[in-house]
Amino acid sequence: MTVSAESVLQEVAAPPNVRAAGLRRFVTTFHRHLLGMIGAVMLALVLVSAVFAPWIAPYDPVKIDPINLLEPPSGAHLLGTDGLGRDVFSRIVYGTRISLYSGFIVVSISMVLGTVIGLVAGYVGGFVDSLLMRCMDALLAFPGLILALAITAALGPSLTNALLAIAILSLPGAARIVRGETLSLRERDFVTAERVIGGGGSRIIFRHILPNTLAPVIVIASLRVGGAVLVETGLSFLGLGVQPPTPSWGSMVNEGARFLERAPWIAMASGGAIFITVLGANFVGDAVRDILDPRLRGQ
Amino acid sequence: MTTYIIRRLLMMVPVMLLVTMVLFALREATPGDPAVVAIGLETDLNRDEYQETLRRVRALYDLDKPLPLQYALWVGRAFTGDLGRSYRSNQPVREAIVERMAVTMELGMASLILSWIIAIPAGVIAAKNRNKIQDVLANFFGLLGLSVPNIWLAFVLILLFSVKLGWFPPSGYVPFSKDPLDNIKSLMLPVITLGTSAAAGLMRLTRSALLEVIGQDYMRTAQAKGLRARVVLWRHGMRNAMIPIVTLIGLELGGLLGGAFIMEQIFSLPGMGKLAVDAIYARDYPIVQGVLLLATLMYLFANFAVDLVYGVLDPRIRYG
Secondary structure, three states: OHHHHHHHHHHHOOOHHHHHHHHHHHHHHHHHOHHHHHHHHHHHHHHHHHHOHHHHOOOOOOOOOOOOOOOOOOOOOOOOEOOOOOEHHHHHHHHHHHHHHHHHHHHHHHHHHHHHHHHHHHHHOHHHHHHHHHHHHHHHOOOHHHHHHHHHHHHOOOHHHHHHHHHHHOHHHHHHHHHHHHHHHHOOHHHHHHHHOOOOHHHHHHHHHHHHHHHHHHHHHHHHHHHHHHHHHHHHHOOOOOOOOOOOHHHHHHHHHHOOOOOHHHHHHHHHHHHHHHHHHHHHHHHHHHHHOHHHOOO | OHHHHHHHHHHHHHHHHHHHHHHHHHHHHOOOOHHHHHHOOOOOOOHHHHHHHHHHHHHHOOOOOOHHHHHHHHHHHHHOOOOOEOOOOOOEHHHHHHHHHHHHHHHHHHHHHHHHHHHHHHHHHHHHOOOOHHHHHHHHHHHHHHHOOHHHHHHHHHHHHHHHOOOOOOOOOOOOOOOHHHHHHHHHHHHHHHHHHHHHHHHHHHHHHHHHHHOOHHHHHHHHOOOOHHHHHHHHHHHHHHHHHHHHHHHHHHHHHHHHHHHHHHOOOOOHHHHHHHHHHOOOHHHHHHHHHHHHHHHHHHHHHHHHHHHHHOOOOOOO
8 A cells, every 4th residue: 555655656756856847848839939048048138138138238227317308219329318308228228137036025925825825715614715715805805006005105115115005905816726726636636645644734735736836927927027027117107116217117118108209218217128128028928828828818 | 678688787897896906006106195185385374283183184085984984985986976085186986087087988979989980981991892902001001000109100190280271279168068069170180080090990900800701601691682782782791791890899999098198288278188197296195096097987988888788799699
């Protein structure tokens, strides 16, 4: 009995070398996904500009130059200058940091917490399950941007506060999917087998259930990045996110709006940067979904 | 059915209470003394008069009472439709919101309808012609629509249609009762911005929901019975695909409301969103509270309506 239970475990719980093979297969499939690769290149560019901003940006992003106000794009200023004479290109390069930070904070917090809630609800069941899932339902009742507005209204305009609010409101997505998967995994043979050979709750959860719920979580996470970046730009646009003079794409669009007729390049270039980043994230998200979870296709 | 409606409405009570608690707690977390905000900075009162005014203002806004009582008073009054008064103008909050609600509702509804007009036919055409050119194009524009930031699209439209072509005004609002044509013109650009971006997600979902249905046995049966393709598609296909679509419409209303708030800022439309954002800057918390409470309530009722529509779409769903 013990022997067969262990062989079941060996087979299903995917020991490290099998997982590495899975990763390799994922990478090869991803390579063949044209839009996914285009998206990955776009995101890589954004990531490189965020990390190497001081080397890529030709000017100091907050340095005011009263002589060269609203200069059109030229050799000296690739994307022109803004109303304070600051170099638009350098500001966009530095702005990648805020956008990536927003995407990362929102997605990682909501996915990690959501997964934990889903695991606990699905594995423990009973009263804990209903309590946690009713809380998740209540969160779905809040319209996201509006709660973020309320929080920034109270705690003062701060990007971190607003991002936390949005992350918490995005918990239910991951929590519901992980709970559903856990409910079905809990009853599977390899979990029973682990119990038979004396494995405890935490071993079952972390070694057998968690790894098997990762694929759908990665899929939702990759689909959420673009939305999170958009929310940050919306808040910054309203002046409730990052505060000046820190360059953020949303606030740059807002500044550019004032010079829309005289200097359209400010709003257009910063909006274009948002567009490219979000489009890249959505390409990658779609590709990851196509590869990992065909059931979610089209969502 | 009646039991279900009552139970579903009762389920909204704890959620609304939670919302009121969050909004109240946030007001308490706001730094600074609301009474000072209400009096304003410019006063020529001497010290004693100022203290006296502070005391009177605190009493006027119930700020001198213990917190739990303040909360109970606020919720109790909100229940009867009294949302308090603005710290700045002393105008009743309800009056301020009612004045501006029509703009937000008109903007939101028009955008919602535009998104249906675009998304549902496009999704159906894409699903019917799976992997053909129509499908590829629909997917391409869908992904584009999901990725274009609203704020950017709005300014591209302003540059093109207001600055270059001069067809629509770049900002401002004309009430429908004053001049219907100018009213439509003043809302055209924000509605296009919001409607097209809401359409993208809806189109993708329509396509995938319909694709799931197309493979089902009853679709083949309907075809085999010799029904016309149109009847098979709409009466047998779409009707079954509608459940996820309607769900998404309910959830998207929250995004649409948030988007409307931003559009009102860009196009200077005197709606609820502009009211709320201006109030945030002015630290006029009763207005912020009122608008957010109402926005959440609208969202909850919209999703309640969605639950009721399920039963119309699928008679197998029983409310019990």
